[in-house]
Amino acid sequence: MVREARPKLGRKARTKQGLIPSYDDFKKGALERKPYKSTFSKPSNNNGDRKRKRNDGDKESKYLNGKKKSDKREKVEFIKNSEVKNGDDFYDFGEEDENEYGSDSSADSSNGDVVNSGDEVVDSGDEEEGRAMFSDDEGDNDLLESANMQGLAKAFKTVGEKEQEKQKQQQEGEEEEKEEEEEVEEEDEEEEEEEKEDEFEFLDDDSDGLVEGEDGVDELDDELDDEEFGDDDDGEEDDAEVEINVDKSTLPSTEDQDSSNIAPDIHLSRTRIQEILNVLDDFTKLGERGRSRSEYVSQLISDIANYYGYTEFLAGKLFELFSPREAIEFFEANEVPRPITIRTNTLKTRRRNLAQALVNRGVNLKPIGNWTKVGLQIFDSQVPIGATPEYLAGHYIIQAASSFLPCIALAPQEGERVLDMAAAPGGKTTYLSALMKNTGCVFANDSNKARTKSLIANIHRLGCTNTVVCNHDAQEFPRVIGGFDRVLLDAPCSGTGVIAKDASVKTSRNEKDFIDLPFLQKKLLLAAIDSVDASSKTGGYIVYSTCSVMVDENEAVVDYALRKRSDIKLVDTGLVFGVPGFTSFRGKEFNQKLNLTRRYYPHTYNVDGFFVAKFKKIKLEEKPKK
């Protein structure tokens, strides 16, 4: 039986199936420097819940005992079993996620203009949390720890209340366990009945015509099929759908079959992703004879696109950046929100004071990492983070951790003239202003007038008095004004680094975007370079950044600028973490200094995908001989 293709499941649907890890799991990853655990990692002892284990066991035995089952069916079942084993954690994540994120989303939504307007809003994290301290402020950490404890003690309940709650929870737990047991029993009974039905089906098949001959039974069969294998998102029932579809699919181990009219089934895709990853791990041994590696890869990309809800085009482009297993880690990390982070506005307060104030309000937080003295990671909060008195007073801004990086790399000095070419909504402008202690001047430009409103609002709220907001197409610089000590170009980009925040990127980016965007980025970067004064006594630097992970928008743009302008060189970003940029990619050779640029990925650092390059403009007469 061939089923019609169903529309791709979006993020929501998959969330329902439990794709997104719980906040706790995510927290563990960020705090303990544990890499994000991929669903597709090699099988491990899972800790799925009791009920699920029981079901898996049942399923396994059912499949293994599968009486009159054909070879074809057995093959599928083998794959299904491996899927179930690998998938347990996965489902558990999702069950917790919705509850855990309640308070976080409120923080986001209350953040008004900032939330809606750019890459500043959604959050990032850091894996160096274990070592994270207020690096310069001695004793800050102890203070923060004790502040945290005091605050939490205040915010949380009294011991008596806690005891009561514990007892209540115990009672509820017992009741739940009872319910679970009953459910399992019910399911056992149901499955027994299903098995009986299976036997019947086989009998019917064998005695061809007995059932089919009866009026309406065909339709009823179809309906039952629909119910059993139908359009809902229940994983277990959909497993059965795999049985139907799989015999005509392009599984790694099956003969060549026409799959054109096979449903793009999400569970089948997931199973097959795992299978193909295993094959690609040891292609010589596990690859099917006559089937090339690239055939497996095409199938894998198609399954990734189907499973995670990307266009095949974008899935393929992102896949190219990594080894197959790492690519899956990347795609998985895009299903998980990054941590909520805030940046202390040092124009108005110190991080330890801010932390103390927020802890007193019931916010559970920690320093982001030892690479930043101003970042705090928020774990949970009893108040909306985007509406506390401290927020309204401009003591902090909700800002993705990766978005700190270009400002740290630019390292503006007091008294300098700095241009932020694409500045709205101002997360970076306000950081630059703070780094310069409100001295000198930051020209904050954005070509989108509507977005300059949020830029201005943030500048006001954070008390940045050294800024000038302008509204030009940045390509017009330096004709508008030039001679800057430093220029930041946080360029408009495809947003492929922030898919966790904006899932629409998965389907909205096409081939043309990756021609048009680099074209604009190249022109903007040349304008940025030309706007810097090579003779600046304190500066002469340009930082180029994007929240894209695409080589076309990053290394290729930087390489182009190096070819077009002889008065610049790449220099170290000064950033203490990050993966070096590509010096070659898919047959293209870039300037070898591209290894000085830095890439950031959600799956490696639990931050938004980001790219940072830093140039020094040199006076031509100073240009070193080759």
Ligand SMILES: C[S@@+](CC[C@H](N)C(=O)[O-])C[C@H]1O[C@@H](n2cnc3c(N)ncnc32)[C@H](O)[C@@H]1O
């Ligand atoms: C990645 S966002 C900038 C985020 C900002 N740097 C921050 O940290 O808040 C890119 C910005 O570039 C602006 N933009 C797009 N094309 C531009 C152009 N030709 N000139 C100047 N700004 C442009 C967009 O309006 C958008 O606000």
